Amino acid sequence: MNKITFSEILNKRNPLPRWAKLSVKIVLGIFLFVIVAYMSLAFYVNTHKKELLASITAEINENINGKLTAESMDPTFLQGFPRISLQLKNVKVTDSLFQTHQHILLEANDFDISINSFAFLRGALEIRKIEIQDARIYLYTAENGYSNSSIFKSKDDKKAENSNGSFFAEVKNFQLHNVTFVSDNQKGNKLFQFVINDLNGRLKYNSDGWDAHIKLDALAKSLAFNTKHGSFIENKTLGGNFDIRYNEDAESILISPNDLKIGEDTFNIKGKFNISKENSQFSIGIIADKILWKKASNLLSNNISKQLDRFDLEKPIDVTCDIVGDLNSQDDPLIYVKAKIKDNRLHVPDGIVDNCNFTGIFTNEYIKGKGFDDPNSAVKLLDFKGDYQEIPFVMDTALISNFEKPMASGTFKSQFPLEKLSKTIDKDLLVFTKGNADVSLKFKADIVNFEITKPIFSGLVNVKNGDVIYVPRKLRFKNTNVALDFTEKELLIKNITLQSGKSVILMEGDIQNFLNLYYTDPERIVLNWKVKSPQLHLAEFLGFLGSRKSKQMVKQSKNKNTFSDNLNFLFEKSNVAMNVQVDKFYYNKFYATDVRANVLLSQTGIAVKNAHVTHAGGFMDVDGLLAQGKTTNKFAINAVVKNVNIEKFFYAFNNFGMESMSSKNLKGFLYSKANITGSISNDGKLVTNSMNGTVDFDLQKGALVNFEALKSAGKFAFPFRDLDNVTFTNLNGKFDIKGEKIKIYPMKINSSILNMDLAGVYSFGKGTNITLDVPLRNPKKDKDITDEELLEQRRNRGIVIHLLASDDEDGKVKIKLVSKKTSEKAVEE
Template identity: 20%
Template sequence: MEQTGLNKKQLTLKFLKIAGISGGLFIAALFLILSLMALIFQNRIKDIVVENINRNLTTEVAVDNIKLDLIRRFPLASVTFSGIKVAEPGQPLSENNLLEASRIYLKFNLWSLLLGNYTIREVEINRAQLNLEISKEGKPNYEIWQKHEGEEEGEFAFDLKKVLLNGVHFVYHDKAGNHLVDLDIGRANMSGNFRNDFFQLTARGNLMAHMLAIDSAVFIRERPVELDMVMEVANYREFVFKKGNLKINQNSFDVTGSMSNLEEGLLFDTQVKGNQLQLGQLLGDLPEILLPYVEGYRGKGILKAEAEIKGLLSATENPHISLVFNVSGGELLHRASGLDLRKMNFDGAFDNGAANRLSTSTLSFSDFHTTINKGVMRGNFTLFDFTKPRLDFKMFADADAGDLVKLFRIDTISKAKGRIHMDLNFKGGMSEKNRFTGQDFVSARATGTFSYENLSFEIKENPLAFREFNGAFLFSNNDLVIENFSGHAGSSDFELKGFFRNVLPFLFLENEKLNIVASLYSNNLNFNELLKYSVSGSDTTYRLSFSDRLGFNLEANVVHLTFRKFEATHVMGRANLQNKRFLAQDVAFRAMDGQIRASGYIDGIRDDYFTVGCEARINGVDINKLFYQMGNFGQESITDEHIFGNMTADVQFSGRWTPTLDVDYASIETIANMRVEQGALIDFEPMLALSRFLRVDDLDRVTFSTLENQIRIKDQRIFIPDMEISSSALNLKLSGEHTFENEIDYRLQILLSDILSRKNRQSRNPQEQYGDIIDDGLGRTTLFLRLTGTADEPVFRYDTQGVREKMRDNLRREGQNLRDAFRREFGGSQQPEEPANLNEPDTRENTRRNRRTNTRFEIEWDEDGP
């Protein structure tokens, strides 16, 4: 038994060895035969194929290599074309050819080759670019194959059973109808008896749809597509779907109906149905016009949809497309914001209208209802005309403010809290594709109500906390009627009643302006907070800016207003802002223990500075508080510690400020007609220096009952015309200039008798110092002084120019008196001749008097002019 089993095993091994050797020899022989056949038939087949292709093609073709291959596609033989380029009809080869392919295989039966029957059974295309196009005139670029009646036996012919595509980029662009199909075909095959008039076509493949656009509307972009279809084909004119499975981005659709290939175009009578579509997947598959509204959202839930495509697709016509869909129990989650819309239910429909174009298309959502976190929204929405969309929607919302801010993507507002109620009806259109214009909103119709309660929020890059906002509004087309609107911004509060004009364009368009026409009431406006820009250490930077998107016309009533040290109460007046120019009219308020009435403007049209101007009537203002609250007007020579009294003035002012409220001193121009009553100068350095110069001890506190003058400011200089100061210390006349750098040039006239009187009163009772004047017996001689240097370090000298001017004035006055005396004496019958040396005695007399004065004060004359 063992010997018998061993023999069987040996026989089996021997048989396998013989079979292996025989098989190897057979394969080697077959390979050798096929190689010999390829050598024998190659040139002949190449000639036949090239001749027939050239005979049927109507355009230029370039091929790098043509080779007969009997092994690689065995049992089929193939003619392999490498490096193929096919030009568009009537065009030379270029970078944009009709077809470019790495390899094309034309396959035929090996035994038919031996019989001289060169009939192509299969075509395989690898790594190719196919560009099909219809021009705006409706002319295709792919009609390149000539048709010939009948075929002779043995002639080169096509009897296709299968077409294979591997790595083919396919583009179909219909410029006449604005349609575009852009696909990458990874692997696809089509099989059927393509030569027959009636046959069954099977098509399977995996694609990447880069773009599917119909009438310029993008419906699919960058989505994977799988297809598995079986169609009955009749004369290449009619295609009836027997099986139609289409999967787009993991959503499956069933395709039924038919398509007909007519001379005019493709005639559709096709239905597409999806019963278990994933809402989350479909969000990215919406038409491109709707994608911005769902960007960033993830969806859950099932959507049911049915579409019908019916009609002719040609260069001039589009088929009718209708779609109905339904969502029940859907969810939308915005991960970045945490916004969650649940229990979403709605019915939807799309129809491309009577003209079968985007211009007549409509998209509608009806019976929309969803919860938005702890709130609710419901409504109806219809979009007409996708080229210039028109909206018709009704929306009701009762939701948290923070949720609505996230939903409508208002990125300038954060940390919003409070309750918002909205019941809005809107009808309006876009004159430009995908965007409203201001005129669109003017033509729109909006009605409804809008209110909120206890609203608080923050604005990005603004340190203020906005709180306790309450409001009730009525929509009146393009405007919002303010029934009440109140709130707090920091420590400031406000209450408005009136109108927000142009509110809808302002909310939705970048270049539209909001106009407020209203009455404003406020208990407190703190501009230290409202204008605060930044804080660095102990320094606070303020910034004033006017938005070119904001205008207002307000009747204001403010109980208390502060900015820096300035405080005002009972502020009333009109304020207007238009085109970055602020205008205040008839503004009256109490400040610094007085009453002020003013009108002015701030022109903010330039970005680098503001131009400011005003006219003001100041009545009974405490000048000490004025200097304190105005920061001593940016100088330190005379401050609120030095000056006291009540001021009444008429002021005209103009100047420039930077946006950070720094003054451009060179631009300031002012004319002020002022009167100061019950005034005092205390420890004012120029007066103390004058006291030391004149050796008078009581100039550290100078009081006066009334001081009147017109002060002018220009070119960083303060001009003081001649004025008389009747004070407790001295009576004097003063004129001169004072620069913003505290450089001074004052001219003073002091009665010599006042100085001598004070020198002799050093031991007297203080109350005697304010009334008694000792006559010096010299005709009340005046002392002329000039004060230069700086306010902190004044320099005194005698004013020789002032003396000369005074002498000339006296001589003119005495000459006039003499002429008047002659006229009175002689009755004006003749004009007396003026003495030739009329002025000389007076000059000598003045000289003598000056010399007598010099013997006591040792005055040195300054002959160098002023």
């Protein structure tokens, strides 16, 4: 059989022109030449591995300020054809000062390089690709600024060399697999550490330097710009592409904007790094269009995130972040974060803000030139709007500054119906049913343990037409108007109008050092009131009698109290000093005008000083104290009564509990001094038999009218005298009150129908024992005598009868005749 050549087959199928046949032959010849040359080269490489390894390491070592060593080298011919791939085992790269700092720049189990086969045939070694796996790269910068990255010769060193360029200028591709990268900057106190799962890069050289495209899959173990404050993006996965440009003259690396996935979120990142000895500035720009607040916070270092984690936003937000610093500086870089929040829901330590809108800015250089650290860090909230507990508010600017000792400040404005306070203030403390509030406050507040505490306010709070119930004392106020003016040193309370039932009260006051005492010692708070009232019905304020009924505090986690709890504590513990002026004063049957008093309300009770009351044609001056209890209240009164109509006086005080004598039996004008203690119930009634004390009295122009006890005693002894209207020229005496009994000190009674000497004990229950020495001489016989000594001598002339008024077994007072001796003995007892 005849053999058919390849050319004949081509000619039979597709007759080719002569030039095409020649081209095919040339290509086939070149291909056969390449195959032969490649096989020859492979044979040479395989038989000269030691010499080639020595040549490669020598070539590399000539281009670095250090040393590369490899344990062995094996060719892999089919990988990277037509280039020859060389696999170096156990490669180590160290800089020239390795013996001093002991940090290996590169340790790799596998270090693969691909060389240019044709250049190798010419006797030149050109590396086109480097692939490293199972390795560790450790960039070290000492405290004196020396870095083992100086292993790479500077451009001045390269220009000084008489060569056509190093083999590194021919590297077009590089790959890293399972490589740990560490940048330990002791001078700048920075630590960057990444585990690179896969990194693929392509290099393109130009006259200024090179451009690189990199695809990255890695894990960030540390991105600490200051190791004292912790790491950014700690333990977060990284995935994405980078376009990097290196400018050799400027010695800078520029990273073009590209999307990088950090964890589960995608960020657009750009950056610039200057790497010369003179300039090591860098900048990084990060944009995240949609990211949750917590996820964004978790990407930051601990000193920042622990502040931001006090808050949370339910919906994703738009965030930008700029980081600018110096790789060789020990200071933190400038960090500037900006976030835009729209129609979101903000969680704060004390609750939730709905319909939240604001622009948030974080910077660690709040004051230019003061450094990039915690004391100079701040969070700004611009155009903050939202609803807290259904109360709308606006803050044009709010600020949290000084992260070392955090301080919050801002201006708070709000207008809302008072009913909205029902979700903020406990219903067992205050209940608002009507009215409106207008609030404009500047505030400052410390932040301790990441909680806002001790806010300091200045500004105004206006309440108009409010209806409020103060639950612990069951007090109701209507059409209430209040203006609260907060200053840094005091709280001024103006233009207050309170209406409770028939009472109308006009008030203004102040609390000195209010906020400081509110947070440190509320029991020392004193509210100074000026109180005026056209008419005041005391019965409408009986809620102030008795101890205050405190609401049950809800136990808070970590001893945290709510605003309502703090307000309740303030009401319970603070003191109120009132200067009172009342035009008309009513309490049951008691009516007075032109009432003036100083009143102190404290946790323990009510104190009244310098009270002046116009009553029953005269006046009373009173000092008193009311100690509050659960069901009854103890009181102590020092009173001076002058020129008071005794009939109206006894009527106003329900005859002081006496049953045998009433206001209808009395006429005249009373002058008295009393020092009395006793008890009063929470509904304002005197507790029976609770009084103790002394009373001195002087009754002028007095009279006993239709006093049955006197009439029954005198109708037989003085049948022809007027017992229905007994007048007194001057009646004075002294009583000791002890419970149900009143001790009557001996006193002389000179009346129109008789004179008598009286002493003994009068009892509201049992135990009445009163002696009466009654001269039977008619006082009318001596009416024209003005000499007092003569009147006293004539007073007891004639017959003197001795009477004893005492109660029987039924408790009724009976009067009987007794001997003089018995009368004197009763007086002594």
